[in-house]
Amino acid sequence: MFSVRRLLVPISILISTPLMATTFDELAKLPASDIQVIDCRSSNNYNGWPEASQTRGGHFPGAINFDSDWLSTLRPPHLEHLLQSKGVELTKPTYLYCAPEKATVLSKQLDSIGINNITTVSQSISDYSGQLERLARFEQLVTPQWLKQIIDGEQALYAPEKGFKVVEVAWGPPTKYLASHIPGALYLNTNKIESEPWWNRVDDQKLAETIKQLGIRFDTTVVLYGRDNTAAARAANILMYAGVDDVRLLNGGWKSWVNAGYITEPMLNKAGKHIDFGRPIPSRPELIIDVPEAKSILDDPEHQSLVSIRSWEEYIGNTSGYKYIKPKGRITGSKWGHAGSDAYHLEDFRNPDDTMISADIIEAFWKDWGITESQKVSFYCGTGWRASETFFYAYVMGWENVSVFDGGWFEWSGDPSNPSSSGEITPSQS
Known part of the structure; x- marks a missing residue:
């Protein structure tokens, strides 16, 4: 659809x-x-x-x-x-x-x-003498050319002010990372920032320790990328929740670096000295919500939107999307925000080179379902990855009151008392 x-x-x-x-x-x-x-x-x-x-x-x-x-x-x-x-x-x-x-x-x-x-x-x-249009926070969605400039120590627009870290993010051991990665990049296994049973974020103490091991302070510029950028976006949302002021995502992820023809390197890079984060964690707790807050959003659909970033087949209940999630359907009252062909793709939000599609197309998707910038908007998917990428796109578009519903469909459907629905639906019915 x-x-x-x-x-x-x-x-x-x-x-x-x-x-x-x-x-x-x-x-x-x-x-x-x-x-x-x-x-x-x-x-x-x-x-x-x-x-x-x-x-x-x-x-x-x-x-x-x-x-x-x-x-x-x-x-x-x-x-x-x-x-x-x-x-x-x-x-x-x-x-x-x-x-x-x-x-x-x-x-x-x-x-x-x-x-x-x-x-x-x-x-x-x-x-051109007239006004140009651009993303409100385009500098947070960086280019491979910009990233190479800061890695090489060259002068760059919107350069980090107090040091930077480049981090590749993926689930599991760093198999592909060890073979080839962006020069100087660290590796973050998503098991360090989310955990079972619902694959929600880890507790704040564990998160603080992971951030410390990466050598990141609140004022460190952190540039994230992934072979699949949904993993990097998941880390971006969690680091922003923790309180990192300057989190950036490589537009198009690993593919964009390779397509630009830039060199890569093998083996593991170590973060070096472990340092104190410098402020309480979380410093921006409003960027991730849990079940009670999600229910509160559903109570006021005119001014708030709980947005499903799941495939249409997931949203209408034809599939759960995952082998480890048995219930099918959607959160009753949630609005469809588009996604991709299945639980592991996000084609609706990506160009052929995996970069972010134009903001006007995204806003047209959402406007059809009554999702607007003036509302309080929280995105959810199965366990948080797709929702996080969409959250980051809304953030660079300038949307202010946005978050990720951490538990998503997995946690919501795990409690039979939470209302769920299935079947075809139109925007007006939602």
Whole structure:
């Protein structure tokens, strides 16, 4: 089940015009409803990171992000589906902006499926005289280029102020990490921060000891990544709950570092000196809630939302999603916030390169289900990983009153007295 803003229409009604060039200032004078603008740069630049040699980042207001580099992984049917999910229409005059070679590649692909009323924008986005749009906290969702700069000791925008740690996060022994990881990265086994029976966060004393072993203070910048970034996001949420002021996530995780062509290293890195955290743990307890708080949110659905980040099949009760979770269904009164194809994927929130999808698409998902920025919003999934990644995206989008319901469906369904539901449902029924 997908949320699509606009639908493709038959190719036969299109009018072809030659490829042309314009400026953003000219583009801003055109009625926004009559055109579509595609930002074919990296999603990182779209989010707010300046391109190399540029003075500012962000995107032209209302632009749709479709990185030309994604084409290398897409076949025509998948290309059309992805364009549709991004809201691209066949009939509207289309304006592209990115590096000339990238714009040429994308324009040829668009033309091959019938979008041939295309114009390229010759002006650099940083030279546009108008206001650019960007994520409120884009600097917390970092690029591999930025990470390499700080590892190499080079000058970087939004650099750590009081030292940094790079940490790879995964469940279990560091098998893949030992073979190859980002230079200098430490390793965090999620068994150190969550435990049975419900795979909730460990108690605050154990959490404090784990953070101490990693050599992290409250004012240390912590950059997290994973082979699957849901694990890294789980650690991000817990470290923020503990009180780390500057927690960042590598956009696209391990894949983004490898795709950038950067070197890796084998063997285990040690954290070095164990240091005191420097403030009480937790310092931000509101970022993780438990069953009583989840029930309180359900009591006021107009101003609060308990949001299920589980696949549609999990949400309607066709599957529990996990071998070790027997009950099927959803928390009665919870709203569907989208997720992916199953309990181990999060495609609805990721681009083809595993980077975060555009904020406007996420907000459109949620608006359909009555989930808004003005509310108190808590995300849940099976045990917390998918919910944590979505929590972090909401955080970088600038949503202020957000949290993760730690126990999720696993703990909730473990008590038969907690109300649960199953079956098809519409947003209005929720």
